[in-house]
Amino acid sequence: MTGEVAISTDKLTKRFGDFVAANEITFDVKKGEIFGFLGANGAGKTTAMRMLCGLSIPSSGQATVAGFDVYRQTEEIKKNIGYMSQKFSLYEDLTVWENIRFFAGIYGVPRSEIAPRAKEKLRQLGLYHQRNQLVASLPLGWKQKLSFSVAVFHQPEIVFLDEPTGGVDPVTRRQFWDLIYEASDQGITIFVTTHYMDEAEYCHRISMMVDGYIKALDTPTALKQNYGAESMDEVFFELARGAQRKGD
Amino acid sequence: MKQLFIFIKKEFKHVFRDQKTLLLLFGLPIAQILLFGFALTNEIKDSRIVVADYAGDGASQQLIERFRQNDSFVLEQSLLGADDIDEVFKQGIVKLAVVFPEQFEKSLIHEGKAQVQLIADATDPNTATTLTNYAQAIMRDFQVSYLGTASNLQIEVVTRNFYNPELRGTTNFVPGVMALVLLLVCVLMTSVSIVREKELGTMEILLVSPFNPLMVILAKAVPYLILSIINLTVILLLSVFLLDMPINGSIPLLFAVSTLLIMTALSLGLLISNSTNSQQEAMLISLMGMLLPTMMFTGFIFPIENMPVPLQVLSNIIPSKWYYIIVKDVMIKGLGFAAIWKETLILFGMTLFLLVVSIRKFKTRLA
Structure with missing residues (x-):
């Protein structure tokens, strides 16, 4: 990990009418870091993430992603990030191979590089023999892993993962995290939201969002110490207890 | 440009892998032509x-x-x-x-x-x-x-049925079916295909990608434009060789105005898909909201001139009404562009309007 900053926000705020979904959130994410973004349903995680991806314009505050401004340089940001949403979102009626080709294509990966890189990726995932199968026929865990590979296929600087392991069994989740570590080792910054507190432990640093505010931000070890907790679960309960917003 | 091509290729794959879509796309027009041509004709035999x-x-x-x-x-x-x-x-x-x-x-x-x-x-x-x-x-x-023709003692009642001396029903139905099928199929297909991306969550991925959102619209429209032109060709071949329907006017002109109607339909489909969030909703609006007005107000089943004035006025906003007039003029009467420029201009205006509105409504951001 170098000292370079991948994402930097300063009092970033998003209002929907009277409702403040994200309230003056301020944090820095270092290059190559795995940054966990935690919070209950409705705490504002997805809103914050969408602002950083250029999907949503902030109401106020500042932020840069990969060095680009979220107001004026969304096109530049889009070229330098990868994104995986909470909903599984590859084309089920296309094959594994076709999905990779398609997404690599629209991200402008040169044609000559797509095939060798895709081959290597699929071998690593153990999906090479299924490359001509329709994605619809794969088990959910494999779909998620494939989704992740597609999100980092164009070698972005930062990849945003919005609750990537929802509905996946613990073993597959562990394997999924292996992929995340691998990407992090290659210098890709990981910005991940999650509900699972065991996953929070895998992150280098985590922030806890409650009612649109960032209530805590530190390494998992430091957070546990500060709150005198045995596990991240306890830290989370301690922080989320005072939440006004109910989950959606 | 290369990205656009990749996207269009993907759209074609979606169409060809979905048998239901294919059936709708090509089965519906053929069924309609045969149905209207043979079964639902108002021509009387035996x-x-x-x-x-x-x-x-x-x-x-x-x-x-x-x-x-x-x-x-x-x-x-x-x-x-x-x-x-x-x-x-x-x-x-x-x-x-x-x-x-x-x-x-x-x-x-x-x-x-x-x-x-x-x-x-x-x-x-x-x-x-x-x-x-x-x-x-x-x-x-x-x-x-x-x-004998020389006889002038006879008081002859001169009633001639122009363009359709045998009072054949198909002459009316073929242009009508063309209007109906092209409009419905295109509106339905485009609206569903964009909404499907929204429903699946892939639209979110596309919006995060550097791919220009307007290109998504274009990439969605191109395959259906091509498929609709194929469809049109099938309809015309069936009418000429199976229903003995003549094409008296210029075939390129017929294709050109049909392409215009297809574009109108595609824009309408875009508008529907940009205003809805689920495939069911889009399908319901396209089918229920379009089928009846199109059937009613195109003029091939119920003559518009016989309708109450408010309905006659209302019929003007139905694109297929204008297309129907154009096709009858070109295909049956054999007239040229000079005779249909007004209707063509109206269709063109409608297309432009729908396109502008739907592009403005297209959400390039989620909030």
């Missing part, structure tokens, strides 16, 4: 008629023979009294009676005119009108051949 021949002379016999030979009629029986006619009508099988008065031939030759009475069962007024028209046509033919 209609049963009865004849009451009080004359029993050469002229009446010849005329009856002509009825017998005509495809439209099946001569059921000869009757005597007028009461019998009422009786057979009540049974509902016979729709038309032809009555020859006594001395038919005599008055035709000596006075230069004679009367024949046509009595129709007008419970279905359209059938009645059609049948009497058929019968009159037969009699007119007979008159000419029996008296």
Whole structure:
């Protein structure tokens, strides 16, 4: 990990009418870091993430992603990030191979590089023999892993993962995290939201969002110490207890 | 540009892998053409008629023979009294009676005119009108051949059915079906295909990618434009070779205006998909919201001129109405662009309007 900053926000705020979904959130994410973004349903995680991806314009505050401004340089940001949403979102009626080709294509990966890189990726995932199968026929865990590979296929600087392991069994989740570590080792910054507190432990640093505010931000070890907790679960309960917003 | 091509290729794969879509895309037009061409025609064949021949002379016999030979009629029986006619009508099988008065031939030759009475069962007024028209046509033919064209003693009723002398139903239906099918299929296909991306969550991924959102619209429209033109070709081939429908005008012009209608439909589909969030919603609006108005107001089933004025005004916003007028002019009357420029301009205006509105509504951001 170098000292370079991948994402930097300063009092970033998003209002929907009277409702403040994200309230003056301020944090820095270092290059190559795995940054966990935690919070209950409705705490504002997805809103914050969408602002950083250029999907949503902030109401106020500042932020840069990969060095680009979220107001004026969304096109530049889009070229330098990868994104995986909470909903599984590859084309089920296309094959594994076709999905990779398609997404690599629209991200402008040169044609000559797509095939060798895709081959290597699929071998690593153990999906090479299924490359001509329709994605619809794969088990959910494999779909998620494939989704992740597609999100980092164009070698972005930062990849945003919005609750990537929802509905996946613990073993597959562990394997999924292996992929995340691998990407992090290659210098890709990981910005991940999650509900699972065991996953929070895998992150280098985590922030806890409650009612649109960032209530805590530190390494998992430091957070546990500060709150005198045995596990991240306890830290989370301690922080989320005072939440006004109910989950959606 | 390369990205666009990749996207279009993907769209084609979606279409060809989904058998239901394919069936809808190509099955519907063929089924419609065959249905309207053969089953739902208002043309009448083998209609049963009865004849009451009080004359029993050469002229009446010849005329009856002509009825017998005509495809439209099946001569059921000869009757005597007028009461019998009422009786057979009540049974509902016979729709038309032809009555020859006594001395038919005599008055035709000596006075230069004679009367024949046509009595129709007008419970279905359209059938009645059609049948009497058929019968009159037969009699007119007979008159000419029996008296010779030189005869000027005859007071001839000149009713000519322009462009459709045989009162064939297909002439009306083919342009109508073309309008209906092209409009419905295109609107439905485009609206569903964009909403599907929203529903699946892939739209989110596309919006995060550097791919220009407007290109998504273009990439979605191109495959359906191409497929619709193929569809149009199939419809035209079927009408020419199966339904004996002539194409009197310029074929390139026909394709050009059809492409315009397809574009109108694609823009409408885009608008629907940009305003809805689920495939069901989009399908419901496209089918329920479009099918009935299109059927009603295109003019090929119910003549628009016969509608109350408010409805006539309303019919102006239905794109297929204008297309129907254009196709009839080009295909059946064989007219050129000079005759249809006004309708073409209206369609063009509609397309432009829909396109601008739908692009403005297209959400390139999620919030």
